[in-house]
Amino acid sequence: xxxxxxxxxxxxxxxxxxxxxxxxxxxxxxxxxxxxxxxxxxxxxxxxxxxxxxxxxxxxxxxxxxxxxxxxxxxxxxxxxxxxxxxxxxxxxxxxxxxxxxxxxxxxxxxxxxxxxxxxxxxxxxxxxxxxxxxxxxxxxxxxxxxxxxxxxxxxxxxxxxxxxxxxxxxxxxxxxxxxxxxxxxxxxxxxxxxxxxxxxxxxxxxxxxxxxxxxxxxxxxxxxxxxxxxxxxxxxxxxxxxxxxxxxxxxxxxxxxxxxxxxxxxxxxxxxxxxxxxxxxxxxxxxxxxxxxxxxxxxxxxxxxxxxxxxxxxxxxxxxxxxxxxxxxxxxxxxxxxxxxxxxxxxxxxxxxxxxxxxx
Amino acid sequence: xxxxxxxxxxxxxxxxxxxxxxxxxxxxxxxxxxxxxxxxxxxxxxxxxxxxxxxxxxxxxxxxxxxxxxxxxxxxxxxxxxxxxxxxxxxxxxxxxxxxxxxxxxxxxxxxxxxxxxxxxxxxxxxxxxxxxxxxxxxxxxxxxxxxxxxxxxxxxxxxxxxxxxxxxxxxxxxxxxxxxxxxxxxxxxxxxxxxxxxxxxxxxxxxxxxxxxxxxxxxxxxxxxxxxxxxxxxxxxxxxxxxxxxxxxxxxxxxxxxxxxxxxxxxxxxxxxxxxxxxxxxxxxxxxxxxxxxxxxxxxxxxxx
Numbered sequence: 194x195x196x197x198x199x200x201x202x203x204x205x206x207x208x209x210x211x212x213x214x215x216x217x218x219x220x221x222x223x224x225x226x227x228x229x230x231x232x233x234x235x236x237x238x239x240x241x242x243x244x245x246x247x248x249x250x251x252x253x254x255x256x257x258x259x260x261x262x263x264x265x266x267x268x269x270x271x272x273x274x275x276x277x278x279x280x281x282x283x284x285x286x287x288x289x290x291x292x293x294x295x296x297x298x299x300x301x302x303x304x305x306x307x308x309x310x311x312x313x314x315x316x317x318x319x320x321x322x323x324x325x326x327x328x329x330x331x332x333x334x335x336x337x338x339x340x341x342x343x344x345x346x347x348x349x350x351x352x353x354x355x356x357x358x359x360x361x362x363x364x365x366x367x368x369x370x371x372x373x374x375x376x377x378x379x380x381x382x383x384x385x386x387x388x389x390x391x392x393x394x395x396x397x398x399x400x401x402x403x404x405x406x407x408x409x410x411x412x413x414x415x416x417x418x419x420x421x422x423x424x425x426x427x428x429x430x431x432x433x434x435x436x437x438x439x440x441x442x443x444x445x446x447x448x449x450x451x452x453x454x455x456x457x458x459x460x461x462x463x464x465x466x467x468x469x470x471x472x473x474x475x476x477x478x479x480x481x482x483x484x485x486x487x488x489x490x491x492x493x494x495x496x497x498x499x500x501x502x503x504x505x506x507x508x509x510x511x512x513x514x515x516x517x518x519x520x521x522x523x524x525x526x527x528x529x530x531x532x533x534x535x536x537x538x539x540x541x542x543x544x545x546x547x548x549x550x551x552x553x554x
Numbered sequence: 555x556x557x558x559x560x561x562x563x564x565x566x567x568x569x570x571x572x573x574x575x576x577x578x579x580x581x582x583x584x585x586x587x588x589x590x591x592x593x594x595x596x597x598x599x600x601x602x603x604x605x606x607x608x609x610x611x612x613x614x615x616x617x618x619x620x621x622x623x624x625x626x627x628x629x630x631x632x633x634x635x636x637x638x639x640x641x642x643x644x645x646x647x648x649x650x651x652x653x654x655x656x657x658x659x660x661x662x663x664x665x666x667x668x669x670x671x672x673x674x675x676x677x678x679x680x681x682x683x684x685x686x687x688x689x690x691x692x693x694x695x696x697x698x699x700x701x702x703x704x705x706x707x708x709x710x711x712x713x714x715x716x717x718x719x720x721x722x723x724x725x726x727x728x729x730x731x732x733x734x735x736x737x738x739x740x741x742x743x744x745x746x747x748x749x750x751x752x753x754x755x756x757x758x759x760x761x762x763x764x765x766x767x768x769x770x771x772x773x774x775x776x777x778x779x780x781x782x783x784x785x786x787x788x789x790x791x792x793x794x795x796x797x798x799x800x801x802x803x804x805x806x807x808x809x810x811x812x813x814x815x816x817x818x819x820x821x822x823x824x825x826x827x828x829x830x831x832x833x834x835x836x837x838x839x840x841x842x843x844x845x846x847x848x849x850x851x852x853x854x855x856x857x858x859x860x
């Protein structure tokens with residue numbers, strides 16, 4: 194049924210845009226910027242943060258822009274339909290914010306050379322299709338350090354969505370960060386095969402806690418696991434946005450995504466006519482990845498260690514994926530002192546040595 | 555042993571919202587109405603229960619609000635399909651979309667808000683029995699209500715005169731009308747009961763299972779409930795079994811992953827649906843029982859003049 198609701202959402206958006214487009218186009222008309230979200234803007238995670246970025250664009254440019262968004266768009270044909278409608282409806286810049294929108298965005302971009310497209314977390318570009326992403330793994334590495342410091346049981350629970358490089362990278366980074374503190378740290382991973390299903394995320398959190406995890410991390414978008422951690426008296430690391438409202442005691446920190454500055458810069462580039470197809474991958478240094486303020490439970494020495502780790506990454510002294518590092522099967526990935534090139538990270542499909550369990554294919 | 559217990563407790567939590575929604579839809583369908591709006595009624599129940607509990611501090615009032623809001627959605631469906639004779643399938647789908655949208659609107663001010671933990675039953679001695687105690691005597695009130703509802707519906711349909719009349723409306727509305735039973739009135743009650751149950755299922759989701767309010771949080775459970783009714787071949791007790799089977803597989807796959815078993819989660823996620831198909835095939839092998847089980851007038855509009 195989700196498909197049906199998304200179809201209707203798409204039709205609704207198309208209708209709204211069609212009406213908007215029917216007015217006469219004047220030279221000083223506001224620039225139309227559209228956003229396509231995979232979840233609801235109220236998810237308090239991924240889509241929520243993108244929408245914060247959209248609001249920042251509105252605030253920065255006032256009357257000069259007109260933004261629209263379509264939420265709850267599923268991957269595949271539905272996404273293509275929605276993006277096509279937005280492009281045909283007069284949007285001049287379209288941000289599509291889910292990995293699964295990659296091929297649909299590329300297809301529509303080819304049909305609309307006059308429209309600029311920006312796809313988040315993907316790797317396919319064209320003259321009018323740029324890509325952007327954030328180095329969440331840097332934040333997750335620091336979060337791993339905090340998690341391992343705070344864990345008494347020595348087991349971190351990790352709720353993962355889909356085994357794409359983005360998520361696998363996050364698991365590995367968190368584990369490597371945690372291992373610097375406690376070489377015997379264990380990381381238990383549950384793949385829930387969904388970006389957003391609060392009930393299932395809560396069930397997964399329960400399963401992890403019952404199997405001994407006392408710090409939860411997540412790569413899914415709802416605050417359900419945070420809420421559960423609060424209730425069950427364990428700790429958790431937030432995802433995408435500050436989730437302290439859901440776990441005032443439980444949240445140690447949160448790996449936040451900040452798209453505001455990027456979105457504003459890109460909208461400005463379109464207005465100035467300086468927009469080109471680029472590939473942006475910003476991290477802690479660029480302010481695209483931000484760690485939420487440490488929770489009350491985090492003692493000073495842990496906070497200091499986390500800050501030092503973060504600073505080392507910002508300064509470039511520390512690269513989370515640096516050898517000697519083996520893959521889970523024991524084969525050598527990185528030699529002593531060698532850092533993983535971006536292309537290795539972007540195609541990561543294996544666990545590093547020490548992570549237990551099988552990676553779904 | 556602790557692990558087994560926690561798995562079993564998890565199964566109960568995952569199964570209860572499905573059991574509520576499915577038993578309500580079962581009654582609706584037995585009266586001859588197909589309401590595909592379960593998802594919409596559930597999510598409205600979830601936000602109504604959450605908002606009422608937050609406002610009053612009482613879980614009982616909250617649960618009631620969830621049921622009432624669901625029933626109101628059911629009544630709306632009734633007005634559209636029973637009085638105004640709109641198409642049941644299309645109206646049901648529309649009800650789901652309406653519910654998802656309306657709940658997001660109402661829920662705007664409730665995201666990020668927290669509720670205290672839902673109280674669980676504690677009977678001295680009984681609840682303290684190891685293993686069996688927490689499982690049988692330590693659940694929250696809604697779990698017992700869901701089981702009581704299934705038992706009640708089972709008894710009502712099979713052994714009461716009113717239940718017989720409801721089934722008559724579903725099997726042959728013309729005959730029921732000819733004998734003098736108010737087919738439309740019966741269906742209104744059934745649809746509202748179905749809505750109330752779906753609302754309770756939603757309430758369980760937002761008050762107990764997560765417990766928080768986020769948009770779209772029902773995440774397809776209403777559709778699973780619809781499938782469960784067919785899976786159960788319109789028999790109340792089988793609905794309960796089906797709900798626990800679904801909940802069981804869902805929880806087991808999460809635990810098996812945390813234990814590090816090397817099974818692809820995609821395959822495990824498919825299992826409940828695979829189980830449904832297998833059971834459907836097994837039941838449907840006997841054509842006679844299948845046709846006998848489905849209410850003959852399911853989804854057909856009734857008008858006294860026709």
